[in-house]
Amino acid sequence: MKVIFLDFDGVITTLKSKYKLDPDKMALIGRIMDATDAKIVISSSWRRFSLEETIKEITDTSQFNVGDNPFPYPDAVVGVTERMYSFSYPNNDRHFGLPRGVEIQHYIDTHKEIEQYVILDDDCDMLLCQADNFIHTDTYEGISELDAEKAIVILNKLK
Template identity: 35%
Template sequence: MKVIFLDVDGVLNSEKDLLEAKGKSELFDRPLALLKELVESTKAKIVVSSTWRIGCSKSGRNSWYGEEIFKTLTDRLAEYQMEVYDITPVINKPGVQRGDEIRAWLENAKEEIDAFVILDDDADMCEFTGTNLVQTSMKTGLLEYHVEIAKSILNGENITHDVVLDAVRKVWDKLPELRFGQLIVNVLGSDPFYELDKNVVTKMRKYERKICE
């Protein structure tokens, strides 16, 4: 089984969305459509790791909003033919990170987990940060290139050196006037030191599609 650990704020909404909604917490069509694409292309199950799960009966904790926020999430997902498979446990101890709650869910999963990805705008994912986290931002929410990275994780694409170099070469072939450093900065930004190989491949492929349009 493949699993998507789903955050909500900063994934299914953004600062721009919320400003337009005048601060009301809502979930928006653009990121929901992208999430549906990810679910359909990978056949992954959704496990909610967001604080939006707190207050639902399975969480074992009360919320000021009761079941209302979690119901908003499940109702909006249902509009896109998606459903919540489960939620991560709420571990109410000092120093606990979201990655700890994800690990606890994985250790007690009823089915064998073949692959998983974490969609979240935070980075408190413990040992999963560098391998399974696709980090979004509150500024933009879920974007197309996040979905492409998540697909590569869930579908098990083997990102070898040859795959990375091939992705770079295809862009450079179309922009031969650029020096290598210029190419890297144009595609990856001014500080690519911490970019994971899979992120480099995804961003190069996205850039290639853009210049071919």
């Protein structure tokens, strides 16, 4: 299986779209899926505690950030990464978020059916081993045509 690890803010929501789902940016995700047969795993802060809750949230037009443009590919979403934290020992009341790359790597490690993947994110907190699969989008512009083309190349690369 091919997977797109998808962040929302800075990829398919931007300052220009007032951080609501942008139909033009989502169309680029659709183009990547059409060209690669990839599925989506949501690694965004928009994710909830389960796949079902996340899909409900991103397709509900009563949600402010969704507005009139619900996420158009709910059937392509096959998972959400887990939120991971580290605790300070012996002071366990302090916790720290782990880099998103750790959460993505955990998902990859526990889903052996993943043959190829791409990470679309405007943040840089990925692991070095993910560098060849990471596309750093522009925070203000979101995913671009060039980013989409790069994603297609990465996902269609033979191992």
